[in-house]
Amino acid sequence: MTALHTDATAALNDWAPADPDQQALRRDYLAHLAERPDGLFKACLPAHITASALVVDPAAGRVLLTLHPKVGLWLQMGGHCEPVDGTLGAAALREAVEESGITGLTLLSADGASGGRPVPVKLDRHEVHCTGKDQPANTHLDVQYVALAPAGAVEQISEESLDLRWFGYDELPELTDGSVRRLVALARELVD
Incomplete structure (x- = not known):
């Protein structure tokens, strides 16, 4: 087992969602x-673990x-785990930084702050190609996960996106699915 596999197992074992x-x-x-x-890597078929993070600017709501x-929807940042990722949280954070262009992101921890051990906020199983x-x-x-943006964070679009935009909690675009809407609602509860 890799350190990433061990961490992912521990992170999921330690997380106790009420739902x-x-x-x-x-x-x-x-x-x-x-x-x-090999369950964390893209080569593992027909399913594999992925990691994502919703980037939140709590001060601006x-x-x-x-x-x-590929999907044509507005989504949180995320993607496949890589062998260089030491933890599942690190994979989510790497993806969030790569796709948002924002340095200084921190993952929300169990106590609702940043800096502690990051904890998942939600799980989502979906079919992709x-x-x-x-x-x-x-x-x-x-x-x-939820990634907290530093004050005054400025995004920079990457080649992985058609567009990249900030949206108010109550102003999500039409092309946002129910899973992302639930993730935003959970994040809002945790950071407000």
Whole structure:
């Protein structure tokens, strides 16, 4: 087992969501990791763990979303784990920094602040074609975090996005799915 696998298992074991559906997903993710030592990497098919982070500017009451080129929806930052990621939180933070262009992001920890051990906020299982349009769909087992933006943070679009924009909590764009809306609502509760 890699350090990343060990950390992901510990992070999911330590997280105790109140929602029964999230508890069921957590058990499914843990079963996946128990069965698959490679379960965090894109090559693991038909499913693999991914990590994402919703970038939040609590002082301004807004979130940063990316218009995903393959999906055509406004989403949080995120993607595949890499062998260089020491922890699942580090993978989510790396993706958030890469896709937002914002340095100084910190993940929300168990005590609702930044700087402690990051904890997941939500899990989301969804079908994607990350191995290519002509390949069968596979499943992302996404572990979602909240990343706090420093005051005055300025985003910079990357080649991974069609667009990148800040939205007020109550002003999410039409092309935002229910999963992202629930993530924003959870983040708002945690940071307000």
